[in-house]
Amino acid sequence: AQSVTQLDSQVPVFEEAPVELRCNYSSSVSVYLFWYVQYPNQGLQLLLKYLSGSTLVKGINGFEAEFNKSQTSFHLRKPSVHISDTAEYFCAVKRITSYDKVIFGPGTSLSVIP
Amino acid sequence: DAGVIQSPRHEVTEMGQEVTLRCKPISGHDYLFWYRQTMMRGLELLIYFNNNVPIDDSGMPEDRFSAKMPNASFSTLKIQPSEPRDSAVYFCASSEGQGRGRTYEQYFGPGTRLTVT
Numbered sequence: 069a070q071s072v073t074q075l076d077s078q079v080p081v082f083e084e085a086p087v088e089l090r091c092n093y094s095s096s097v098s099v100y101l102f103w104y105v106q107y108p109n110q111g112l113q114l115l116l117k118y119l120s121g122s123t124l125v126k127g128i129n130g131f132e133a134e135f136n137k138s139q140t141s142f143h144l145r146k147p148s149v150h151i152s153d154t155a156e157y158f159c160a161v162k163r164i165t166s167y168d169k170v171i172f173g174p175g176t177s178l179s180v181i182p
Numbered sequence: 183d184a185g186v187i188q189s190p191r192h193e194v195t196e197m198g199q200e201v202t203l204r205c206k207p208i209s210g211h212d213y214l215f216w217y218r219q220t221m222m223r224g225l226e227l228l229i230y231f232n233n234n235v236p237i238d239d240s241g242m243p244e245d246r247f248s249a250k251m252p253n254a255s256f257s258t259l260k261i262q263p264s265e266p267r268d269s270a271v272y273f274c275a276s277s278e279g280q281g282r283g284r285t286y287e288q289y290f291g292p293g294t295r296l297t298v299t
Binding site for chain 2: 102109117119
């Protein structure tokens with residue numbers, strides 16, 4: 069079975085500072101990896117995904133993530149955050165060979181401080 | 183496309199009452215998922231369908247919960263009888279079917295906030 073760990077439940081950061089949200093996963097088979105964002109009172113939306121190819125993936129709103137197979141990590145980064153980035157961020161994995169059951173992590177709450 | 187549509191957006195009901203949540207997936211999507219989100223348990227997958235057929239309902243908490251998908255454009259999640267511990271935000275999501283070039287992205291609806299008193 070797969071599992072996802074997000075090491076930080078809450079991350080406060082000042083506006084225009086860089087941020088890294090950490091994600092580690094466990095799986096005995098190859099997986100696809102995702103980051104979703106949830107703004108207050110909304111559903112989740114996809115930020116970026118890793119399916120294959122380059123391990124550095126760029127997404128919307130200036131976010132990027134790097135897949136590290138040896139460390140089973142998929143950390144999310146942004147060089148300069150804005151107030152509008154305040155939201156809940158979810159890392160997720162899906163087995164390549166399975167039906168579309170996606171396993172979501174517990175989420176990291178990013179608070180951008182003016 | 184209007185995206186995934188859920189109704190109602192908010193539901194307040196008394197313990198013991200029947201609750202029905204509704205979802206219209208994005209046209210052409212073959213997969214439909216029901217999730218529940220709470221502070222204590224986070225985001226939980228309850229059940230998902232492929233081509234209107236339930237594939238995995240292992241996340242349905244108990245027999246009080248049931249879900250149906252009578253056609254490709256409509257699904258319901260029913261709780262009968264409802265209990266205060268069912269209070270949560272319930273999300274519906276849909277995804278493309280199998281095939282080359284698919285992105286595996288799940289598109290979420292805005293959610294239904296259920297409060298059982």
